[in-house]
Amino acid sequence: xxxxxxxxxYLFRKEGQNVTLSCEQNLxxxxxxxxxxxxxxxxxxxxxxxxxxxxxKGDIAEGYSVSRExxxxxxxxxxxxxxxxxxxxxxxxxxxxxxxQFFGPGTxxxxx
Amino acid sequence: xxxVEQSPQSLHVQEGDSTNFTCSFPSSNFYxxxxxxxxxxxxxxxxxxxxxxxxxxxxxxxxATLNTKEGYSYLYIxxxxxxxxxxxxxxxxxxxxxMRFGAGTxxxxxP
Numbered sequence: 001x002x003x004x005x006x007x008x009x010y011l012f013r014k015e016g017q018n019v020t021l022s023c024e025q026n027l028x029x030x031x032x033x034x035x036x037x038x039x040x041x042x043x044x045x046x047x048x049x050x051x052x053x054x055x056x057k058g059d060i061a062e063g064y065s066v067s068r069e070x071x072x073x074x075x076x077x078x079x080x081x082x083x084x085x086x087x088x089x090x091x092x093x094x095x096x097x098x099x100x101q102f103f104g105p106g107t108x109x110x111x112x
Numbered sequence: 113x114x115x116v117e118q119s120p121q122s123l124h125v126q127e128g129d130s131t132n133f134t135c136s137f138p139s140s141n142f143y144x145x146x147x148x149x150x151x152x153x154x155x156x157x158x159x160x161x162x163x164x165x166x167x168x169x170x171x172x173x174x175x176a177t178l179n180t181k182e183g184y185s186y187l188y189i190x191x192x193x194x195x196x197x198x199x200x201x202x203x204x205x206x207x208x209x210x211m212r213f214g215a216g217t218x219x220x221x222x223p
Contacts (some may be wrong), residue, residue, distance in 0.1 A: 005157070035213075042201070042213035050209065061122065086182030090156070097208050098144050 023091030135202030139183035
């Protein structure tokens with residue numbers, strides 16, 4: 001089945017540790033996105049990538065890093081510099097301009 | 113500030129009721145307006161992608177309208193069913209790449 005997978009579903013991290021969230025898609029989409037959701041707020045864009053080996057900062061990129069070495073994969077690293085990392089993280093992809101986005105199931109990160 | 117506002121924040125209706133909610137966005141730099149449905153424990157799924165002023169789209173009992181000049185879109189659900197219970201997100205695309213999401217309207221349909 002085609003789709004987007006994110007792992008793990010739940011993640012716990014000690015303060016001061018970096019952690020990497022996985023996002024994989026087999027939809028052959030060029031563009032991929034990472035969003036963060038906090039209670040009562042809309043999805044906020046962290047980073048996006050339009051093509052392999054290229055990515056752009058979104059509205060809240062500070063404390064995060066990404067890579068796009070393969071079309072299928074767009075991992076997000078939450079670094080220790082991110083002040084408030086506890087949140088729900090969603091990955092998405094889309095096939096082209098003005099098209100809908102396809103979302104993964106999300107990862108809930110809790111920093112202890 | 114490029115804010116997208118959705119109202120109401122939450123809504124409880126009885127099965128069979130029709131309902132509607134609003135998405136407001138800046139009327140400048142409009143490329144597209146997306147509506148997504150997000151059921152609990154699932155991924156958001158696209159309902160509509162709307163690009164033209166005056167657009168009306170329909171999928172079953174759900175329909176949406178778009179007014180880009182005044183910066184709003186309405187989502188209508190006719191004869192709500194319990195399976196319509198979800199959070200409905202709108203997102204304003206203001207250039208080729210950048211999209212701003214609203215906080216969503218959480219709909220609960222009671223049997």
